Each structure stands twice: as structure tokens, then as C-alpha cells.
Amino acid sequence: MSRPEVKAFFDHDTNTISYVVTDPQSRHCAIVDSVLDYDPSAGRTRHTSAEQIVNYVKQESLTVDWLLETHVHADHLSAAPWIQQQVGGQLAIGEHISTVQETFSKIFNAGTEFARDGSQFDHLFKDGETYKVGNLQARAIHTPGHTPACMSHVIGDSVFVGDTLFMPDYGTARCDFPGGDARTLYHSIQKLLALPDETRMFLCHDYLPENREEFVWETTVGDQRKHNIHVHEGVSEEEFVTMRETRDASLDMPRLILPSVQINMRAGHLPPEEDNGISYLKIPLNAL
Ligand SMILES: N[C@@H](CCC(=O)N[C@@H](CS)C(=O)NCC(=O)O)C(=O)O
Ligand SMILES: [Fe+2]
Numbered sequence: 001m002s003r004p005e006v007k008a009f010f011d012h013d014t015n016t017i018s019y020v021v022t023d024p025q026s027r028h029c030a031i032v033d034s035v036l037d038y039d040p041s042a043g044r045t046r047h048t049s050a051e052q053i054v055n056y057v058k059q060e061s062l063t064v065d066w067l068l069e070t071h072v073h074a075d076h077l078s079a080a081p082w083i084q085q086q087v088g089g090q091l092a093i094g095e096h097i098s099t100v101q102e103t104f105s106k107i108f109n110a111g112t113e114f115a116r117d118g119s120q121f122d123h124l125f126k127d128g129e130t131y132k133v134g135n136l137q138a139r140a141i142h143t144p145g146h147t148p149a150c151m152s153h154v155i156g157d158s159v160f161v162g163d164t165l166f167m168p169d170y171g172t173a174r175c176d177f178p179g180g181d182a183r184t185l186y187h188s189i190q191k192l193l194a195l196p197d198e199t200r201m202f203l204c205h206d207y208l209p210e211n212r213e214e215f216v217w218e219t220t221v222g223d224q225r226k227h228n229i230h231v232h233e234g235v236s237e238e239e240f241v242t243m244r245e246t247r248d249a250s251l252d253m254p255r256l257i258l259p260s261v262q263i264n265m266r267a268g269h270l271p272p273e274e275d276n277g278i279s280y281l282k283i284p285l286n287a288l
Pocket of ligand 2: 071072073075146163270
């Protein structure tokens with residue numbers, strides 16, 4: 001089993017971790033879940049975080065094979081199209097993106113200009129599909145529940161799980177976004193926990209629980225299986241669903257859900273400019 005080099009980038013504004021996952025032999029890489037900085041008071045996007053990734057790719061002379069989005073993020077905007085312009089690579093997400101696009105096109109009353117078939121992406125992964133990052137063997141696993149299109153990616157000895165699991169002391173992702181489902185998440189998590197115990201596991205967020213002072217985003221399948229506070233071995237499906245639904249009822253919507261979803265359902269592109277050359281976002285009232 002080959003071991004990728006994993007370089008993590010932590011975004012303090014949204015608690016998101018992006019990764020550059022490199023095959024040390026070929027120096028080919030995949031970029032997982034990049035962040036486009038967004039100031040909601042000004043409606044201003046910036047590329048400061050994305051530039052760090054691009055600079056790293058250039059410094060290390062990497063060839064970008066893939067820009068992987070684990071899902072349509074609801075808490076930060078994706079910088080994937082901007083990074084692709086700078087350093088190339090194929091932009092990919094799970095094939096069930098069309099379900100997510102269908103759902104959100106209704107909420108945002110998107111026009112016919114908005115394709116609901118995932119065609120904004122270069123590639124749509126199917127469950128179990130294998131692919132390569134340089135010479136590293138990789139596999140996409142459909143892990144819905146947080147959203148219908150969530151995918152996890154096994155690359156060499158590591159798995160990138162997006163928002164399915166968080167650190168063992170924080171637990172699991174919420175399941176109350178449109179199309180989310182706690183029971184479905186439970187089953188997806190079982191697929192991840194069935195990977196070999198020593199598999200390195202990389203998470204998309206860390207929200208720093210009260211009893212910890214450092215952000216952490218790497219764990220192992222074995223640690224999750226034994227210690228995850230929501231789904232460790234022995235927690236039944238019913239117990240999990242009750243816990244998750246109770247917790248979800250107490251959570252506020254993510255601060256950036258409205259901008260994030262409108263950009264990310266378009267693969268990270270801004271909505272088409274209006275006749276004055278400015279792109280606009282909508283705020284649906286009382287719809288979420
Ligand atoms: N306070 C954060 C919350 C972000 C959030 O809801 N994160 C999602 C992932 S996109 C989650 O699953 N949170 C789990 C939880 O808080 O239990 C924000 O406003 O951005
Ligand atoms: Fe998420």
C-alpha cells in the first residue's frame with residue numbers, strides 16, 4: 001500500500017481543512033476541498049487561502065491530476081475552478097450531484113442557465129470507482145447522509161472522508177441539510193469503519209471541542225471505531241439516529257450556507273453576471 005504525502009491547509013474562518021495529496025514517486029497530486037475566502041458583509045471573494053495551495057503546488061513542482069470536492073459544501077465556498085485555472089487538473093465530485101443541484105435549484109429558483117446534470121464538473125465519480133493519483137491507487141466511496149452526493153476517497157493508505165466523521169472527540173456531521181439523513185449517514189460510516197484499522201483518516205473540519213486546545217484533522221479508522229463519541233463500536237443505528245436528530249435540532253445553519261451552496265452547486269463558479277457585469281447571490285426568505 002503506497003503512502004501519499006499529505007499537506008494540510010487549515011482555514012480558521014470556516015474551520016475547514018484542504019489537502020494536497022501527493023504521490024511521492026511521480027510528484028502527481030490531488031487537491032481536496034479547497035476554500036475561496038468570502039467576506040459576507042462586503043460580498044467580496046478573495047484567493048488568499050487558494051494562493052497558498054497554488055504556491056505549494058508550484059514550489060513542489062507537482063502535477064495536479066485531480067481537484068476533488070467531497071461534497072457541495074454548505075459552510076465555505078470552493079476555490080477549485082480558480083485553482084484549476086492556475087495549475088490544471090480535473091474537477092470532480094460524486095455523481096449524485098444532480099440530486100443536490102435539483103434540490104437547491106428549487107430553493108434558489110435558479111434559471112435555465114443552471115444545468116442540473118453535474119456538467120459544470122469534469123468528472124462525476126460513481127460508488128466504488130477506481131482511479132489514479134500519479135501511480136497511487138485511489139477509490140471513490142459514496143458516503144451519503146450529510147448530503148446525498150458525499151464521497152470519500154481512499155488514496156493509497158489514506159482516506160479523505162469529507163464531512164462524514166470528525167475527530168473521535170467531536171463525532172459526526174450534521175444530517176439536517178436538504179437531502180441529509182442520519183440513518184443514511186450511519187450506514188455510510190459503517191463503510192468507512194470497515195476499512196483496515198491502520199488506514200490514515202483525514203477530515204474536512206475540526207471545531208475544537210471544549211476539552212482540546214489544538215486543532216487536529218488526522219486520525220485512523222481504528223481510532224474512530226474504538227473512540228468516536230457518536231459511532232464507536234457498540235452504538236446501534238437507532239441510538240445514533242436519535243442522538244444525531246436531537247443534536248441537529250439544536251444547531252444554527254452555518255454562517256455561510258446561502259452563499260456557499262449557490263457557488264458550490266455551480267462547481268465553485270459565481271452565478272452568471274447580470275447586464276452590469278456584476279454577479280449576484282440570492283437570499284431565500286423562510287425557505288431553509
Ligand atoms: N458554526 C459553523 C457550523 C458549521 C457546520 O454546521 N458544519 C457542519 C459541516 S458543513 C457540521 O456537520 N457540523 C457538525 C456539528 O456541529 O455537529 C459555521 O457557521 O460554519
Ligand atoms: Fe459539509
